[in-house]
Amino acid sequence: MDLKTLQALPKVELHCHLDGSLSLKAIRQLAKMAQIPVPESDQALAQLTQVQEPIANLGEYLEKFDFVAPLLQTKAALKLAAFDVLEQAAAENVQYIEIRFAPAFSLDQGLSLGETIAAVIDGLKQGEAAFGIHSNLLVCGMRQLDNAANIAAFKAAVPYLHQGLGGVDFAGNEADFPPADLKPAIAYARTQGLPLTLHAGECHCAHNIYESIHLGATRIGHGTALYEQPDLAAYIKAHHACLELCLTSNLQTKAVTNIADYPYDLIRQNQLQACINTDNRTVSNTTLTKEYALFQKYFQTSAATFLQFNLDGIAAAFCAPALKAQLTRQFKAAYQALS
Numbered sequence: 001m002d003l004k005t006l007q008a009l010p011k012v013e014l015h016c017h018l019d020g021s022l023s024l025k026a027i028r029q030l031a032k033m034a035q036i037p038v039p040e041s042d043q044a045l046a047q048l049t050q051v052q053e054p055i056a057n058l059g060e061y062l063e064k065f066d067f068v069a070p071l072l073q074t075k076a077a078l079k080l081a082a083f084d085v086l087e088q089a090a091a092e093n094v095q096y097i098e099i100r101f102a103p104a105f106s107l108d109q110g111l112s113l114g115e116t117i118a119a120v121i122d123g124l125k126q127g128e129a130a131f132g133i134h135s136n137l138l139v140c141g142m143r144q145l146d147n148a149a150n151i152a153a154f155k156a157a158v159p160y161l162h163q164g165l166g167g168v169d170f171a172g173n174e175a176d177f178p179p180a181d182l183k184p185a186i187a188y189a190r191t192q193g194l195p196l197t198l199h200a201g202e203c204h205c206a207h208n209i210y211e212s213i214h215l216g217a218t219r220i221g222h223g224t225a226l227y228e229q230p231d232l233a234a235y236i237k238a239h240h241a242c243l244e245l246c247l248t249s250n251l252q253t254k255a256v257t258n259i260a261d262y263p264y265d266l267i268r269q270n271q272l273q274a275c276i277n278t279d280n281r282t283v284s285n286t287t288l289t290k291e292y293a294l295f296q297k298y299f300q301t302s303a304a305t306f307l308q309f310n311l312d313g314i315a316a317a318f319c320a321p322a323l324k325a326q327l328t329r330q331f332k333a334a335y336q337a338l339s
């Protein structure tokens with residue numbers, strides 16, 4: 001399929017960070033609102049916000065988020081940001097998207113955790129109305145913060161569950177903060193009935209995938225290190241966990257050093273549930289369409305398999321059962337029309 005056909009395919013996306021996915025246009029608007037100077041040329045702005053040269057690891061990748069953090073400190077900014085990402089997603093026929101952000105990173109100017117969450121949900125609702133897309137928010141705890149801070153963020157999320165919020169996640173420095181360190185906050189999320197996805201297996205640490213599922217995650221962000229411990233596939237399968245694949249991001253952070261290591265065949269042969277995602281449209285300089293194109297190029301992924309990835313994503317989504325049923329029907333019909 002050519003890029004235009006791939007772009008038109010209906011898609012779901014479960015793993016997309018708000019702060020890593022702002023269009024350059026939105027970054028300019030937000031910078032103006034915050035009275036923060038930005039370079040005039042898009043090329044120079046891209047250099048500040050996108051991974052361009054080869055980097056060594058996830059730590060260097062995460063440095064690229066520093067530039068936008070000061071731009072996301074007001075309700076208006078958070079709302080605009082959420083709207084902007086929905087606009088980009090809708091333009092490539094994403095019909096359902098979960099967008100995640102860390103409330104702890106938007107407190108510099110006095111917003112409360114709850115206010116940051118409400119503002120992002122506001123922007124998502126506005127985007128849904130404008131673009132006919134469905135969405136939910138995920139609140140990220142950050143691994144490098146202490147459990148009290150992460151529990152506070154999750155506590156602020158609770159009132160929004162099923163009201164624009166789908167669940168919670170842990171992002172950040174996985175190499176130094178394994179799942180065991182997050183146990184109290186994860187336990188809190190579980191007692192509150194917050195659905196849980198966890199970044200895991202992004203730092204050559206396959207054991208973190210096992211540990212995360214063991215602690216209650218029904219979805220795994222990345223899961224790339226599966227290739228280093230293939231026997232984990234049976235455990236992932238037995239627990240019906242869904243892998244949120246982010247190929248470009250994984251190549252950039254050296255979660256895989258080359259495409260041959262990527263566990264695509266393992267996922268397909270074991271019929272693991274998995275879906276395709278951008279992780280960060282801006283930081284990774286990608287789109288969901290480009291991700292589909294990469295899967296097609298490297299793995300000869302067919303339309304039938306793209307449909308299966310989407311059906312897996314829908315099944316694993318943190319949204320209402322009625323919406324899942326509706327999306328499932330729509331996706332099957334749309335992909336059938338292709339063949």
Ligand SMILES: O=c1[nH]cnc2c1ncn2[C@@H]1O[C@H](CO)[C@@H](O)[C@H]1O
Binds near residue numbers: 020100172199
């Ligand atoms: O692939 C990733 N792995 C781990 N952490 C990430 C990744 N992408 C983004 N973030 C982190 O999540 C925060 C909230 O969106 C971002 O600020 C970034 O620090």
Ligand SMILES: [Zn+2]
Binds near residue numbers: 015017171199221279
């Ligand atoms: Zn991520």
